[in-house]
Amino acid sequence: MKKSIVLVLVVLMTVSMLLAGCGNDSTASESAASQEASASATGESAPAADASEGGTGTVSGKIGILMPSVVVARWADDAKSMEEAAKAIGLETEVQFADDAIETQVMQIENMVTKGYKALIICPVNAEALTEVLGKAKKAGVTVISYDRLIQGTEDVDYYVTFDNIKVGEVCGQYIVDALDLETNQGPFNLEIFTGDIADNNAKMTLEGGMNILQPYIDNGQLVVKSGQTTLEQTATKGWATGEAQNRMDNIMSGFYTSDKLDAIFSTYGGMSLGCIASLQALGYGTDEKPMPIITAQDGELAIVQAVANGTLSMSLFKDTRALAKQAIDLTAASLKGETVELDASKFYDNGAFEVPTVLLDPIPFDKSNLDKVMIEDSGYWTKEDIYG
């Protein structure tokens, strides 16, 4: 993302497939941008723009929702929220999950283009593998929204909607610094690092955010990464998978911590953190004599929230999938209506081909101290019974 640009850019939507009853109301989408900007400033989850409100324009037809897999629980929630938001404004949907397989997702996109779908909302399995198929989609006049993960290396993307991934990493890094009180406590403390799938730009960005905070303490010796594994290649976790993280943690523990204690784990997905926790529990961590290290995470999936509630996981960041889903559907609707949408260019993400117009939502950190407020009272994302039984 180019931070230096602070102008508000007018993005002219030139989608060729305009729909019946097409209106000229840009109010909804403009307010999306300003709501988003103010929500970001206050640290709240942005309220989605509402393309169904106040406009004369309506939309119809079918759109495709392409999610990477059902293994990570959030993608099914994202898809469900998008289906509901689309239905509410008269759009039909088809949802496909790709089993984390690149070829499957490419085939699914191709089929939807052939079937004449008006728009595709895609969370890529592999961010760099869609250039050719999206070329076909664009030729057919299909609106393309990059969902949560940035599709790389192609101009054939209309919008990107996501949470601030650099911030995710920075918040996790800062949590570790504060929890170990590195401002006053010289340590040294032992730290290990877990990032996500190497084909997902979010893995790179969250690590970058984390290192913005942690690197100075690694450099001055207050934090020691005994495995020596700090690069994206060394710390990546295939498919962001729990089992992969657990295996790597097992190896790190047997290789570097047979006599030393692990103090902190920088991890940017709760599923991976849970893998690390399983590995550590098998080694006797999690007792009064041998407490769990500080462990970070992201996402508000139930298992992750429960782990924060029971104290095995230190914190996570709540990404409200309902808000992101609504942004995606409202931008889709605006695009299908041929509306002009203004977005804050300072938030655009560079995908290697161009600066993709981006809506950036703020993730909300929580630990045991504010879990109920963030996950139950303020958002209603889970109930007390869901979390505590």
Ligand code: BGC
């Ligand atoms: C998303 C995370 C998610 C992870 C695993 C990332 O791209 O930003 O929210 O947990 O993928 O699927």
